[in-house]
Amino acid sequence: xxxxxSVALAGxxxxxxxxxxxxxxxxxxxxxxxxxxxxxxxxxxxxxSRDRGVSLSGLRWYDDPVALAADPSVDVVVELIGGxxxxxxxxxxxxxxxxxxVVTANKALLAVHGATISAAAEQRGVAxxxxxxxxxxxxxxxxxxxxxxxxxxxxxAGILNGTCNYILTVMRERGREFAExxxxxxxxxxxxxxPATDIDxxxxxxxxxxxxxxAFGRKVDFAAVHVEGIRAVxxxxxxxxxxxxxxxxxxxxxxxxxxxxxxxVHPCMVPQAAPIxxxxxxxxxxxxxGDFVGRVMLEGRGAGAGPTASAVAADLVDIARGRAxxxxxxxxxxxxxxxxxxxxAHVGPYYxxxxxxxxxxxxxxxxxxxxxxxxxLESMLQRGRSPGxxxxxxxxxxxxREAAMRAALARIGALDAVMEPPTLIRIEPx
Amino acid sequence: xxxxxSVALAGxxxxxxxxxxxxxxxxxxxxxxxxxxxxxxxxxxxxxSRDRGVSLSGLRWYDDPVALAADPSVDVVVELIGGxxxxxxxxxxxxxxxxxxVVTANKALLAVHGATISAAAEQRGVAxxxxxxxxxxxxxxxxxxxxxxxxxxxxxAGILNGTCNYILTVMRERGREFAExxxxxxxxxxxxxxPATDIDxxxxxxxxxxxxxxAFGRKVDFAAVHVEGIRAVxxxxxxxxxxxxxxxxxxxxxxxxxxxxxxxVHPCMVPQAAPIxxxxxxxxxxxxxGDFVGRVMLEGRGAGAGPTASAVAADLVDIARGRAxxxxxxxxxxxxxxxxxxxxAHVGPYYxxxxxxxxxxxxxxxxxxxxxxxxxLESMLQRGRSPGxxxxxxxxxxxxREAAMRAALARIGALDAVMEPPTLIRIEPx
Numbered sequence: 001x002x003x004x005x006s007v008a009l010a011g012x013x014x015x016x017x018x019x020x021x022x023x024x025x026x027x028x029x030x031x032x033x034x035x036x037x038x039x040x041x042x043x044x045x046x047x048x049s050r051d052r053g054v055s056l057s058g059l060r061w062y063d064d065p066v067a068l069a070a071d072p073s074v075d076v077v078v079e080l081i082g083g084x085x086x087x088x089x090x091x092x093x094x095x096x097x098x099x100x101x102v103v104t105a106n107k108a109l110l111a112v113h114g115a116t117i118s119a120a121a122e123q124r125g126v127a128x129x130x131x132x133x134x135x136x137x138x139x140x141x142x143x144x145x146x147x148x149x150x151x152x153x154x155x156x157a158g159i160l161n162g163t164c165n166y167i168l169t170v171m172r173e174r175g176r177e178f179a180e181x182x183x184x185x186x187x188x189x190x191x192x193x194x195p196a197t198d199i200d201x202x203x204x205x206x207x208x209x210x211x212x213x214x215a216f217g218r219k220v221d222f223a224a225v226h227v228e229g230i231r232a233v234x235x236x237x238x239x240x241x242x243x244x245x246x247x248x249x250x251x252x253x254x255x256x257x258x259x260x261x262x263x264x265v266h267p268c269m270v271p272q273a274a275p276i277x278x279x280x281x282x283x284x285x286x287x288x289x290g291d292f293v294g295r296v297m298l299e300g301r302g303a304g305a306g307p308t309a310s311a312v313a314a315d316l317v318d319i320a321r322g323r324a325x326x327x328x329x330x331x332x333x334x335x336x337x338x339x340x341x342x343x344x345a346h347v348g349p350y351y352x353x354x355x356x357x358x359x360x361x362x363x364x365x366x367x368x369x370x371x372x373x374x375x376x377l378e379s380m381l382q383r384g385r386s387p388g389x390x391x392x393x394x395x396x397x398x399x400x401r402e403a404a405m406r407a408a409l410a411r412i413g414a415l416d417a418v419m420e421p422p423t424l425i426r427i428e429p430x
Numbered sequence: 431x432x433x434x435x436s437v438a439l440a441g442x443x444x445x446x447x448x449x450x451x452x453x454x455x456x457x458x459x460x461x462x463x464x465x466x467x468x469x470x471x472x473x474x475x476x477x478x479s480r481d482r483g484v485s486l487s488g489l490r491w492y493d494d495p496v497a498l499a500a501d502p503s504v505d506v507v508v509e510l511i512g513g514x515x516x517x518x519x520x521x522x523x524x525x526x527x528x529x530x531x532v533v534t535a536n537k538a539l540l541a542v543h544g545a546t547i548s549a550a551a552e553q554r555g556v557a558x559x560x561x562x563x564x565x566x567x568x569x570x571x572x573x574x575x576x577x578x579x580x581x582x583x584x585x586x587a588g589i590l591n592g593t594c595n596y597i598l599t600v601m602r603e604r605g606r607e608f609a610e611x612x613x614x615x616x617x618x619x620x621x622x623x624x625p626a627t628d629i630d631x632x633x634x635x636x637x638x639x640x641x642x643x644x645a646f647g648r649k650v651d652f653a654a655v656h657v658e659g660i661r662a663v664x665x666x667x668x669x670x671x672x673x674x675x676x677x678x679x680x681x682x683x684x685x686x687x688x689x690x691x692x693x694x695v696h697p698c699m700v701p702q703a704a705p706i707x708x709x710x711x712x713x714x715x716x717x718x719x720g721d722f723v724g725r726v727m728l729e730g731r732g733a734g735a736g737p738t739a740s741a742v743a744a745d746l747v748d749i750a751r752g753r754a755x756x757x758x759x760x761x762x763x764x765x766x767x768x769x770x771x772x773x774x775a776h777v778g779p780y781y782x783x784x785x786x787x788x789x790x791x792x793x794x795x796x797x798x799x800x801x802x803x804x805x806x807l808e809s810m811l812q813r814g815r816s817p818g819x820x821x822x823x824x825x826x827x828x829x830x831r832e833a834a835m836r837a838a839l840a841r842i843g844a845l846d847a848v849m850e851p852p853t854l855i856r857i858e859p860x
Contacts, residue, residue: 316580
């Protein structure tokens with residue numbers, strides 16, 4: 001056996017503690033699978049005195065994480081600080097510049113700065129592992145970049161944020177509203193005190209940007225991802241979804257269409273029979289469709305100390321074994337230049353819910369607007385009667401261009417009889 | 431870009447044709463992901479004149495597949511002949527002896543001769559890829575060997591044979607008997623004319639032997655796998671399963687227990703809520719449980735030209751990139767020597783169905799035997815009454831040792847009032 005791989009760990013929160021534990025508890029089998037021992041030898045975190053439940057004795061301590069990159073006895077730097085900029089970025093850049101492989105769980109960093117970081121890594125010939133950045137313990141990076149390497153990928157869709165999936169699951173199971181369930185999730189520790197990054201879809205969009213780059217072999221492009229969160233999802237829409245045979249899920253979807261690559265995160269209506277519709281609670285799942293393999297789904301825990309540590313360890317074993325893969329699956333010169341397609345060009349079926357005054361002629365006005373914009377209806381549903389009051393009306397369209405849908409909605413929202421801004425949820429095959 | 435990787439293909443059936451098509455149709459993206467082109471340059475098959483729907487022009491033809499190994503311009507040998515012995519074995523041994531990496535879809539070969547083949551590959555330092563041998567297009571080998579490398583795996587369970595899963599699915603959906611559904615599956619091409627390898631569980635056992643070796647880091651040991659097929663599964667048991675909240679699935683299960691490693695293939699009752707219970711038709715799925723990652727499930731098409739070609743291509747890309755991994759995940763010196771545990775030592779809950787004469791005292795006799803063998807009952811179910819006739823009685827046990835269960839069954843089967851050999855189906859968490 002060759003000498004141990006010496007790892008520097010920056011960030012000793014939940015995940016950092018998990019990595020330390022894993023590399024100690026499973027040292028024997030990690031060494032067997034890696035062909036050499038893997039040991040953390042240096043660490044950096046904000047507070048040296050905090051009790052983390054793991055011993056730091058024998059480890060070199062650095063107050064400045066960026067200094068880890070310069071430690072001559074460090075072989076690999078693991079970045080678990082988080083955040084797209086600041087010290088995380090500085091550390092990753094310094095490690096690459098020093099010719100040291102980097103393993104990171106930082107999706108924001110990769111989504112925003114992935115293009116420049118990957119260029120630097122390629123130029124220096126160092127590995128950049130980020131299995132932990134998407135879907136926690138599920139090895140979806142390896143799936144797309146290696147396992148399905150023979151396929152032209154046509155579509156990737158995933159439940160990429162456990163907080164949102166937990167909230168939507170509880171809303172459905174208990175028939176409750178978003179705000180209540182969010183407050184409860186915060187109490188239980190399933191949602192952050194500041195939940196915006198999760199519930200506004202930003203976290204899922206970071207991960208989707210990474211998946212889209214891998215699936216379609218192009219540089220990561222976070223700015224091109226269309227993002228909507230789950231704040232506007234109501235108990236009423238979830239109930240209608242069930243009635244129509246759907247589940248509402250926050251999906252990240254990247255799809256190859258004629259004009260280029262679509263990348264979007266938004267609530268979706270997914271048929272109940274689709275495997276991804278049944279992935280509930282804090283679980284994540286990714287569906288990939290390839291021209292030869294067909295549809296493959298990978299499901300598991302998307303967050304937490306254990307699953308994330310598992311992903312970090314897999315990257316470290318790859319590095320110890322010398323198994324290298326270009327960051328986006330191909331060398332930069334061989335990457336695709338397929339353009340990003342704007343959301344307005346999206347084509348698909350839509351679920352539309354209106355609150356309208358219950359009086360004759362309203363449906364005729366609404367459907368006339370839809371007809372004028374070339375929107376074709378598959379079904380219409382109006383439950384209950386309350387003459388003169390607001391009642392929900394649900395419309396399901398055939399394939400429609402998003403731009404037409406938005407134009408129609410602007411006019412429908414302005415109708416006298418329409419009492420609230422219309423709710424629009426895209427329908428996806430799952 | 432370096433020079434192309436030159437591939438020899440032995441066997442030009444459905445899968446061989448698929449590999450040829452994939453490497454041609456996706457040549458550009460395979461080259462980008464592999465860092466160099468991958469091209470088939472030599473082939474061998476039984477009948478040169480047969481029309482396979484793919485052009486063989488420009489390829490060197492060999493009547494003797496073993497001669498491919500000696501072709502000096504061949505870099506990698508892909509074995510798609512099949513069969514545990516004979517020419518497939520001879521070709522793989524010759525290629526390894528010649529220092530050429532081998533990619534194979536041959537589960538029988540690996541299950542039976544994997545220990546000696548892997549030793550030879552390790553000694554010669556050549557790669558042996560077999561992603562296509564288990565679960566078709568689903569990259570489960572990569573999942574276990576690399577993606578979950580940081581975990582102590584505690585259990586692997588899978589739907590590993592699409593023919594069996596298709597038959598069990600149709601039996602349930604249409605309430606039909608095994609023999610009828612098998613005959614229909616044969617007509618539709620979902621089952622072979624000689625279906626024994628599939629329906630008797632042999633094929634699933636070959637695959638499970640491979641998964642068990644990978645999951646627990648030890649040499650493959652097919653002889654230690656307990657194998658039962660699906661011939662004895664009846665429409666009646668499937669109906670009772672539904673009533674009790676289960677699905678009947680043929681699972682391959684490898685599990686770490688105190689005494690060592692259990693490996694078994696048999697029909698199982700799985701809770702309907704378990705994700706694997708909903709994997710229907712010809713789909714395959716594998717669930718892996720690791721100490722850090724928790725439970726991960728991978729689902730997709732387990733057979734067919736496209737999915738199998740996808741798996742072969744993934745192995746070829748790994749070889750082209752120089753990404754190497756020891757056959758069973760660790761060098762032979764670092765493999766585990768955990769013993770195999772015989773089926774008699776298995777402990778778990780059981781479903782037991784008896785056909786008994788409907789008369790007073792029979793249940794008392796049966797439960798007395800179970801009590802004598804220390805078998806504790808969770809529930810008992812008797813539907814309908816037909817005094818003096820045979821009626822089904824279903825018993826569900828708490829955790830029971832298989833040896834005790836078998837001893838009890840021998841005595842129960844010998845009771846006067848028991849009209850047919852008892853049916854025993856093990857209950858699994860999924």
